[in-house]
Amino acid sequence: MNELAQFLGYATKVFGLGRLIRAVRDQRPYAQIPTRAVFLSLLMGGILRVGSYLDLSKQTKRRRWRNLIHWPKPISDDVFGYVAERFNLTDLRATLFQVNRRLKANKAVESCKINGLLFLSLDANEHFASRSRCCPACCQREIQETDGEGRQQTVTEYYHRYVFAQINGPKLNVLLDLEGIRPGEGEAGAALRLLGRIRRVYGARFFDAVTVDSWYVQGPFLKAVDKLGWAWIVVLKQERMGVLQEAQALGAGQEPALRFHDEQRKRDVQLRPVKDLEFSQTYGRGVWVVHAHETWMEKKIAGGKKISQPQASDWWWMASEELQGYPPRVIYQGGHLRWGIENKTFNELTQHYHLEHCYHHDPVAMLAQMLILCLAFVLFNAYAALHSQKMRLGQVTLKELAHDLDLGLEADLPWNLWFASG
Numbered sequence: 001m002n003e004l005a006q007f008l009g010y011a012t013k014v015f016g017l018g019r020l021i022r023a024v025r026d027q028r029p030y031a032q033i034p035t036r037a038v039f040l041s042l043l044m045g046g047i048l049r050v051g052s053y054l055d056l057s058k059q060t061k062r063r064r065w066r067n068l069i070h071w072p073k074p075i076s077d078d079v080f081g082y083v084a085e086r087f088n089l090t091d092l093r094a095t096l097f098q099v100n101r102r103l104k105a106n107k108a109v110e111s112c113k114i115n116g117l118l119f120l121s122l123d124a125n126e127h128f129a130s131r132s133r134c135c136p137a138c139c140q141r142e143i144q145e146t147d148g149e150g151r152q153q154t155v156t157e158y159y160h161r162y163v164f165a166q167i168n169g170p171k172l173n174v175l176l177d178l179e180g181i182r183p184g185e186g187e188a189g190a191a192l193r194l195l196g197r198i199r200r201v202y203g204a205r206f207f208d209a210v211t212v213d214s215w216y217v218q219g220p221f222l223k224a225v226d227k228l229g230w231a232w233i234v235v236l237k238q239e240r241m242g243v244l245q246e247a248q249a250l251g252a253g254q255e256p257a258l259r260f261h262d263e264q265r266k267r268d269v270q271l272r273p274v275k276d277l278e279f280s281q282t283y284g285r286g287v288w289v290v291h292a293h294e295t296w297m298e299k300k301i302a303g304g305k306k307i308s309q310p311q312a313s314d315w316w317w318m319a320s321e322e323l324q325g326y327p328p329r330v331i332y333q334g335g336h337l338r339w340g341i342e343n344k345t346f347n348e349l350t351q352h353y354h355l356e357h358c359y360h361h362d363p364v365a366m367l368a369q370m371l372i373l374c375l376a377f378v379l380f381n382a383y384a385a386l387h388s389q390k391m392r393l394g395q396v397t398l399k400e401l402a403h404d405l406d407l408g409l410e411a412d413l414p415w416n417l418w419f420a421s422g
């Protein structure tokens, strides 16, 4: 069975792929090539993991590619850049929303729940950094470097960073939206804009709680999350922080409330909750802290012999009052879940989806390309996790599956029929 035909069949049936493609507009005054042909090429480029607009342009020389996108001629890399600069970003975000809403309605994200709660993870990722190229949305920083003659000098580096919102689970990872960090702005500012939009678009009930890293441990940010209607968990890392010191003092010598073996992380865990703490005056409400003491044996080879060395680590999470009624294990799991961002999704996105490659240095084009990559990631992963027989049987890796989709275009099928209906 042709894998690409299967994928397109699945995406059409479950998400109405053709409708999604047609719903995206761009602002070219004299468009010759229809937006849908460009958008579909970019989306297929994301799914098939094509690394640049130049490579994508070569793909559009394939006869069946042109049949699929309903455009008789190849599309140049300049056109991809030109259209990407002019995409309607609200339309692109709406396609992600449609797909995620369908996944939720189909109960596909149930497996991401912890004790009945769905967590949204927020984290920032740097897109790329460069010395010379600069656009109005570039952030800047000074870095020290040593020149060829050993002299220290300060150079300016330009970079782009985005905050991503996603729901992670053992089976499925979905990306809800992303927001660029503006020049001179911190992560929390971009994160709040992102959360505000997510609440407007997805609604307050799409998930239950937000889990973030220690960058976001700020009274005004946490207060704003409360106001938006979500519970939250944050990692505490700064030793000087009053609430951490208080939790450490109150928790010292306390018997753990729970001991268990975490099969997945292969660690013995002791949890000590410390309730009814005060975080800061700007926050104004009560919080609680859960301390996890984790131990495990690390196997090493030293002097030609296998040895086991005991290891330990400590985690502290602060959580909002609403979660105080839940068992501390929920905080442990919710707190660790956000690391899925770095470990799984970002790895996958960077290695296979060229997330850190700048396709075209323009603020709108970069964001549009990111949104298209997110859509490609969610569609492909939903297909792999929920539909593909080969994946279920463990016969292929995700990379091989993407390659099978690409090979699918070598076959003579009525490709022009997929998006023919209007």
Ligand SMILES: [Zn+2]
Pocket (backbone or CB within 6 Å): 133, 134, 135, 136, 137, 138, 139, 158, 159, 160, 361
């Ligand atoms: Zn820039």
